[in-house]
Amino acid sequence: xxxxTVLMLVGPDYEDMEVWYPKYRLEAAGYEVPVAGMGEAQYKxxxxxxxxxxxxxxxxxxxxxxxxxxxxxxxPDKLRRDAAVLSRVREVNQAGGLVATxxxxxxxxxxxxxxxxxxxxxxxxxxxxxxNAGATWVDEPVVTDGNIVSSRVPKDxxxxxxxxxxxxxxxx
Numbered sequence: 001x002x003x004x005t006v007l008m009l010v011g012p013d014y015e016d017m018e019v020w021y022p023k024y025r026l027e028a029a030g031y032e033v034p035v036a037g038m039g040e041a042q043y044k045x046x047x048x049x050x051x052x053x054x055x056x057x058x059x060x061x062x063x064x065x066x067x068x069x070x071x072x073x074x075x076p077d078k079l080r081r082d083a084a085v086l087s088r089v090r091e092v093n094q095a096g097g098l099v100a101t102x103x104x105x106x107x108x109x110x111x112x113x114x115x116x117x118x119x120x121x122x123x124x125x126x127x128x129x130x131x132n133a134g135a136t137w138v139d140e141p142v143v144t145d146g147n148i149v150s151s152r153v154p155k156d157x158x159x160x161x162x163x164x165x166x167x168x169x170x171x172x
Contacts, residue, residue: 003030003172004066006098006164009085009108010037010053011075016045017154018071018102025161031168033069036060038082046073058084062091066168072103072123072153080111090114093147098167102151102160106130109148119145121152 008023023033034054037043042052068089070076079085089112093099101109106122107129109115116134121143130137141156142149142163149167151160 002032005032006067007060007065008033008035008069010035010043010051011079012043013046013074015073016047016049021157029165057088062088065092067098068092070101070105070108072105076104076107080108086112096147100149118148120150123153
């Protein structure tokens with residue numbers, strides 16, 4: 001029996017480990033983690049690993065989601081341009097659900113307009129983007145500010161996975 005559903009966003013050139021590690025970590029903890037993109041049946045990661053999707057992000061209603069995850073790679077630059085992606089992120093955030101992100105994933109949260117006044121981390125490469133969007137950027141493996149959980153890079157995935165499961169378990 002599922003403990004809840006957390007939608008994993010995916011797009012072209014996603015960071016392979018930042019999709020698969022949290023997906024499997026959450027599934028091991030009893031959560032369903034469907035993968036949704038912008039309409040393709042499958043996307044290829046930066047390192048070539050294929051990721052079949054379970055549908056378009058618009059097919060997953062926010063009121064059925066315990067959370068949403070925006071992984072990194074180059075996919076966030078495309079995902080942040082999709083109106084349905086931004087709507088789902090805003091809706092999950094407004095409902096107080098988990099909004100998790102790692103590496104370049106905060107670009108999606110920035111475009112959704114939900115980072116102002118929040119404490120976050122990301123890859124140092126987009127630190128200025130996070131700060132310019134109104135968040136306080138810190139250099140820590142994982143940062144939890146209310147319902148937003150952020151992490152820096154693949155080496156931080158163990159801490160990120162623990163934070164995701166801990167946040168969701170605290171609400172179940």
